[in-house]
Amino acid sequence: MVSASSEQQPYGDAFRYFPFYHVYQQPSKTSWTKIVIMLQILNTLERFHYKKLRYSPIYAALSKVLDLPPENLIKSISAVPVSKKRHVADFQLSIASVTEDSSSDCLAQDLNLQAQKLAERLKCDAVVSEISAGPGTVNFTIHRELLAKIVLQQVLKDGSEYGVKSELFSTVPRQKAVIEFSSPNIAKKFHIGHLRSTIVGNFIANLKVALGHEVIRINYLGDWGMQFGLLGVGFQRFGNKDKLKSSPLQHLFEVYVQINKAAEDENTKKLAKDFFRKLEEHDEQTLSLWKQFRDFTIEEYIRIYKRLGVHFDEYSGESFYQEKSQEVLKMLEDKGLLQKTITGTGIVDLSEKKDLSSFSTVMRSDGTSLYITRDLAAAIDRMNKHSWDTMIYVTDKSQSNHFQHLFQILKLMGYDWAERCQHVSFGLVQGMKTRRGEVIFLEDVLNEVRSRMLQNMASAKTTKETEDPMETAEKVGLAALIIQDFRGLLSSDYQFSWDRALQSRGDTGVFLQYTHARLHSLERMHGNEHLTDVNVACLQEPDAISVLQHLLRYDEVLYRSSQDLQPKHIVSYLLTLSHLAAVAHKTLPVKGSAPELAQARLCLFQAARSVLANGMKLLGITPVTQM
Template sequence: MAACHFRRSIASQLSRVLNLPPENLIKSISAVPVSKKRPVADFQLFVGSVIENKSSDRSKPDLQLQTQRLAEKLKCDTVVSEISTGPGTVNFTINRELLAKTVLQQVFKDGSEYGIKSELFSTLPRRKIVIEFSSPNIAKKFHVGHLRSTIIGNFVANLKEALGHQVTRINYLGDWGMQFGLLGAGFQQFGNEEELQSNPLQHLFEVYVQVNKAAEEDENIKKLAQDFFRKLEARDEQTLSMWQHFRDFSIEEYVRIYKRLGVHFDEYSGESFYQEKSQEVLKMLDTKGLLQKTIKGTRVVDLSEKRDLSLSSTVMRSDGTSLYITRDLAAAIDRMKKYNCDTMIYVTDKSQNTHFEQLFQILKLMGYQWAERCQHVSFGLVQGMKTRKGEVVFLEDVLNEARSRMLQNMASAKTTKELENPLETAEKIGLAALIIQDFKGLLSSDYQFSWDRVLQSRGDTGVFLQYTHARLHSLEQMCRNRQSTDINTACLQDPQAISVLQHLLRYDEVLYKSSEDLQPKHIVSYLLTLSHLAAVAHKTLPVKGSAPELAQARLRLFQAARSVLANGMKLLGITPVTQM
C-alpha cells in the first residue's frame, strides 16, 4: 500500500526525535482528507496522541508550542518535501513525483487487494466468522423489510472475506412457529392447490391475510392453528408434508430474488432444524437450575440482577411448544460446535435488540463464554418506500420499480449509449441506487426513502457512481492504443491530478474504519468523493488531443481511479457497469 511506504518513512524520522518505536507511531499518522478550497498536505500527525505529558495539569506545556518544537526538529528528505504545522498537528507533504509514482504503482500491483494489503491490517488475526442475515419468513413473499438485512449482511461478509477471514454466510429462515399453525389452518380453510401451483407465495400471502382476519373474529380458528402447530412439533406426517410443500416453494422463490441482488449463502438453515434441539436446550436450562415455571405455566429464564424475575425471558409456552429464542439458543450452540467459529454476527433490525441481548445473556448463564464474541449488527427502518401503484410490501416490487424507472431515465438521457442488454444494465444501476441510499447514513438510523433522490444521475447517488465508472471505462476503451505502464509522473502535477492521488492514498484508512465499526458509510463517502474528483479531473485534464506523454500519464491516473472505485463498489455489493 502506497500510504504504508510514506507512513513508515515519516514514522522512522519521528521515532528518532521522539525516542519511540516506529510501529507505535504508524496509526497516529493519517492521510489528510482532500479539500476543495485549498491544497493540503498529504499526512498529519496529531501531536497530542504521541507526546506523553507527565507534568501536573497547571504546568502543562502548551500543545501548540510542543507541536512547533517537534516540527523544527524534523527535516525534509527524499520522501517529504515540506513540513508545516496546524492546530496540534505536524503536516507532511510528499515529494509530488514520488507521490504519483508510488500510488499508481501500488494500485496496479495490488489490484483488488489495494487498501487491504496495508500495515493497518498486518496485526489483524484471521478469524472464522459466521454471519446470519436476510432470514425471511417462509411461505411469505420476500418483504421489503428484509432488503436491509440482506444488503447489510452481504456487505459485512464481503468486507470480512476481503480482509482474509473465513466467512460462512447463513440464511436462517423463519420456517417454524405459531404463524405456521395459522397458515396451515388457513390453507385448509381458504387454500387452493391450483393457485398454489401457479403463484405460490402470492397465494400463501393472501391465505395468511385471510386467516389472520378470521382468527380475530373466531376463537375456533385460533384453536385450529394451535392444533396444527402442535401436530407439526409432534412430526405428524400429513402436517409436516404440507409445511415442506410451503417451504420448498418459498426457497425456490428466494433463490431467484437473491440472484437478482447478487447475494449468495453457504447454508440455508431454519428454525425447523432446531425444533428437536430446542428441547435439549430446555433440559440443559433445567439441569443448570435456570428454568422457572410461572403461574400461567410458561417456562422462563430469570435475567434480573437480584434474581426476582423483574426481568425474564420466556423460553417455553404453557403447552410445551418452543419459542423463537429457544430455537435461537439451539442454533447458536449447534453452529459453534459445527464451525468452531471465533465470532457470530447477526444482522437484523433494531427492534430485535432486546432479543439478542437476552439471547447472549442466557448463553453466558449456560456457561458458554463464547457468547461474549457474538455480535448483533442492528439497523433502522426505511420509511416511505412506495411504487407508483402505492405502498410497497414486497421486495420484488422495489427491484422492478428501480429497474423500470432507471430504464425510463436512460431512454430519455442524451448521453445513453446503445446497450446490448439495457434491462440488465438498468437492474445493476437501480440496485446500486438502492444500496448507496441505504448505506449513506448510520445503519441504526431510520431514513426517509425518495425515488427522485435515489435515482438522480448527479449528486451523491449510486447512479452517479455507476456513471463515473462507465465513463472512465469508456475512456480506457477509447484510448486502448495509448495505454502504457511506463509513464512520466512529472505530467501529473496539476492540482486536480494531485487531489485524485491524495484521495487514493486514504483508501486503506477508510477500509480500516469500516472494518472497526462495520459501517459502510465510510466507504460510500470515500467512493462518492473519488467520483466527484475524477469527474473534475476528467473535465480539466483531457486525454484526447493531449501530447502522447501527457495523455498516457493522465490515462494511467484515470485507470487507477476506476480500479479503486470498482473495488469499493464490489465490497458494497454493487456490480460496476461498463456502459450506460
Template sequence: MACAFRRSIACQLSKVLDLPPESLIKSISAVPVSKKQEGADFQLSVDSLLEDNSGRSRPDSQAKADRLAEKLKCGSVVSEISTGPGTVCFKINRELLTKAVLHQVMEDGSEYGLKSELFSGLPQRRIVVDFSSPNVAKKFHVGHLRSTLIGNFIANLKEALGHKVTRINYLGDWGLQFGLLGAGFQLFGYEEKLQSNPLQHLFEVYVQVNKEAEEDKNIAQLAHDFFRQLELGDVQALSLWQRFRDLSVTEYVRIYKRLGIYFDEYSGESFYREKAQAILQLLERRGLLQKTAKGSAVVDLSGNGDPSAACTVMRADGTSLYVTRDIAAALDRMDKYNFDAMIYVTDKGQQKHFQQVFQILKIMGCDWAERCQHVPFGIVQGMRTRRGDVTFLEDVLNEIQTRMLQNMASIKTTKALECPEETAEKLGLAALIIQDFRGLLLSDYQFCWDRVFQSRGDTGVFLQYTHARLHSLEETFGCGYLNDFNTTCLQEPQSVSILQHLLRFDEVLYRSSQDLQPKHIVRYLLTLSHLAAAAHRKLQIKDSPPDVAGARLHLFKAVRSVLANGMKLLGITPVCKM
C-alpha cells in the first residue's frame, strides 16, 4: 500500500540524509500515470529538501538529486532508482506492488486512502459546516444548489477523516423581506392556494407585493410595520410567519431527500432575533457601537474612525441586520458545540460580509474567530429549464430525470431496471455534481445541458457507467474467480497503470482536505474510469485461464471500490445497473 511504500522509502532516505522518516513522508509523492510509457511509482522532490530561508530553490538541485540517488540502494521493496528533473524516482517491485495495493483496497474498503500516514497525527476535531441556507417562503432556487452540493462534500470529507461534523442549515427566515411577504399576504394572499401549493403561492405574493411597493409608498410602509411587529414579538404576525416557515421546511426536506442530503440542525436568522438585540447592547456597553446622523448604528472596523470601514449593525428603527444575527449565531454555536472549526459555504458575493462578521467577533474579544472560515464559490450561469427564466431546483431535477430517462430508453445496452426513475435521478445528480465540481469552486461557470447528458468523456454519467459496468463483471464472473489469485498475472501496462493510479488516492484525498476543493477527487476518478475502460478493452476475463481471469477480476473490483468511495465523498450514489 502507498503508506507502507512511502515509509520504506523514507526510512532508507533518512539514513542517508540524517533526517527522521516522519519529516520525509509528505515529500514523497506518487508519480502521475503516463500514457506514453511505464514510469516510476514514487518521487522525492529534492527542492523540497534544499530550500533556503528565502524559499527559493538552489541551482544545484539536479546535481544533489543525482548524488542522492547514487547513495541509495534497491532492495526487496524498491526495484529501481533513477532521477528526473530535480527528483529521485523509485520503482516498486511489481509483484509486491500488485499484491499490496489490491490487498489494501479490499481490506480497508470504504476507508482506503484514509488510513494513510499523510493523515497520521491528525487530531479529531469538532467541525460545524453551515451550508445550503435557502430563503424561507420561497421555492428552492438553483442559486442555493452550489452551497448545498459543496457543503455536503466538505461535511462528507471531514466525516470520512474521523472528525465530528455538525451540518447546519441556516435558513433565511427573518429580515425585511418577511415584512414584505407578511403585508403582501394580508393584501393579496389566498388561504386555499397557500394550502394547495404553498411555496408557489408565496412566491407569487412576494413578486406582486414587491411590484406594488415600488409604486405605492403606503405598501412599503406596511411592510416595514409588519417586520417591526415581528421584531417586537407580535403574536399574530409571528403566527403567520411560523406558518410560512413550517410549510417551507417541509418542502425543503423533501427536496434534500431527492439530493441524498441531510442536516443535523435546521436553524435560521429568526432564532437570533432576541440574541441580536443582546449583541447590540453588548457592543454599546463596550463602547464599540457608534450612532450615525440617520439614527442607525455602526461598528468601526478600521480602529481609526475611517467611515468607509464602518459596518452597519442596526437600522434607525432599532431592528437588527443579517450581520448582527450572524454574530449572535456564531456565539451561540461556540457555546453549544465548542467547535474547533466552523465553515460557512456561500457565494463569493458574501466574502466581505463574512470578513466583517469575523472581524467584529475579534473586536469583541472572541479569539476563536480565527477558527471560522468562509468557503466562497462562483456563480452558475445558464441553468434554466425549457419552461422559463426563473429556475427552481425541483424543476431542474425533474427535467434532468425526464431527459435521462429518454436517453436511457434510446440506448440499446440499457438494462431492464426495477425503478428506472430512481436510476435516472442518480445519473442526473452525478452529471450535475461532476459538472459543478470539475473546476475551481471560486470560478463562475456556464452550465451546459448537452454536456450533462453525455455518457462519454469527463462526465458524471461516464463515472456511473464505469461503476455499473465493473459491477456487472463481478456479478457475471465473481462466483468462479474471486478466490486467491496469482499476482504475476497482472503485469500488462494497463494493469500497472491502474495500480499506480490507485497508489495516488490518499494524496488526492489529502490535497482536497487541505484546500477543500473537490476538483482533485473529480479528476482522479475520471482518470481512473478512463484507465479502467482501456483495461476492460484489453484484459478479457471470459475465456481467460482461471488464474488470469481471477487476477483481472480482482483488479476491476478494486477500481470499482475506489470509484464508489470517491463518488460517495462527492455526494454521488453509485448505480449498479443502467
C-alpha cells in the first residue's frame, strides 16, 4: 500500500483477513505492530470494509503526511471518472480540499506544486501501483487484480445495498421525511402536468428509503375549494347519475368543461359560491355529492398509480383541514398577524418594514379558507402527527411563491421547524402530443408509449419472445418517459420528443432496459458463478478496467443526488455504465472463452447488471429481463 516514507510499510498484510489473501506473501514478524497501528487508525477490523478498504491505505499514509485524521479525507478522495480517450487513475485526492488556503486567490500553480510535492513523498507498494500528480490532484492507481477483487466482491456481496453503505453517508443522520407529491385534483382526470410531480416525488422517496431514512409518502389531493362549488352546480345542471357510475372521471370532466363556459354568468358564480359555502357548513346533501366525486376519483387514481409503480402511505387532502384552517386563522388573529382589508379579506403582512409591500391573503371576505390556509393547517398537523425531521413539497415552479409565503407565515407563527421545509420545484413539459393531438391526460400518454413500444418491439430483429409483451412494453415505455424527464435539471422546462425518447440506442430509457435485459440473458445462458471460483487476474483488458473503475463511483453519485435531490446524476451514471457494459460485451466474450476467463467476465457483467438494476429502481424504473 501507500507508504509515507522510504521504508516499505506492509499495510497490505492486513488483507490476509480477506478471502483473496492468497495472492500475497505471509507477513514477517516485524510487520504486526504496523498492522495493529493501522487497524487502530481505522477503528476496528469490521470497519475495514469496502470503502475503508478501497481508500484505507491511501488514508493512512495521507493522514500521516498531512497530519489530518483519516475521516477528514473521506470527501477529499474520489474515484476518477472513466475517460474514453486516455488511461485514468482509480482515485484522486483534491489538494484544494485539504489545503487551508483554498480560496479563489490561491493560484492553480500553487496547488499543482503542492500536488507534485505530496506525490513525491508517497511511495507505491502492494496495493498502490502508481502515484502521479495532476492539475491540483494526487492520483492513485490500484493493482489491477486487487481492484477487480475488491469491487466485484463488494458489489455482489452487498447486492441492493451496494453504494449506500459508503462511509460518505456515515455522518449523515437518519431522518424521518414527509414527502408530499403528485397531489392531483379530485373530480378531474389525472392531468399530464402531475406526471413530473409523481415521478420526481417517487424518486426522492426511493432514494431516501435506500439510504436508511424513514419516509412517509403523502398524496395531498385537491379535494376542496371554490372549484367544487362550480363542479357541484355543473353536475346539478348537466350531470347524469348513470354516466357518473359508468365513467365517472370522463363524465365529471365533461361537466366541468360545460359549467366553465357558463361561469361568466354572475348568477352561476353566485350559485357556485353558495354550493361551496354549504360544503363548508357540512350540508348533508352537498357533502354526499362531493363524497361521490372524491371516492370515484381516488379509485381511478389508484389504478393509474399502479401502472406507474407508485404507492402512497397516506391519502390526505384539503378537505381534511377545512375545520383546522379556521383554527389557524384564530391563531393568526391571536398573534396579531391577521389583518383585514377594506373588502373584508384576511391578509398576513410579510414585508420586512411591515408596510404591506409583500403580503399573503389567507381568508376570503366571507370567512372561508384558502389554499394556503389549508396548507398551513396541514403542515402543523403533520408535525404533530409524525414529528418529522424534514418535509418536502414536490410541485411545479409556478408555486414557488406560494411555498415561500407558506414557510414565512409558519416562521412568523413561531414554528422554527419551518426552516426544515423544502420545496423541490420542476419545469414544464412542452410538446407532448399523441397521434390524436395535444395530450391532456396522463393515461393517454401511458397508452401511447405502450402502443409505440409494442410496435417497435414487433419490428426489431433483436426482440425476444416475452411472456407478457404488453407488460414489457409498459415497463420499457415508462423507462423512456422517466429518463427523458430526468436527464436535465428538474427546474428546467424541456421539449418532449417521442422519437428521441423511444430510441433503442443512445442515452434513453429504452437503452437502459435493453442493456439490463441483455446482461440478464448472459447470466441465464451461462449460469451464476460464485466469486470464490473466479480468478479475477484474468480481467486485465482496458474495457474490463473501465467498467470496474465506473462501479467505484456509484456511492459518490448517490451522495451527490442525496444532497441536491436531482436525479440527473444517477441517470448520467447509469447511461455511462450501460455504454461501457455494451462495449465490454462485444470485446470480452463469455461464450467460446477459456472457462477461467469466461467465469471472470461473467462475474464482471453480473456486477454491472446488479448496479444498473439498483439505480434504475431508485429512479422508479422496473428493470425488464427480456425484450
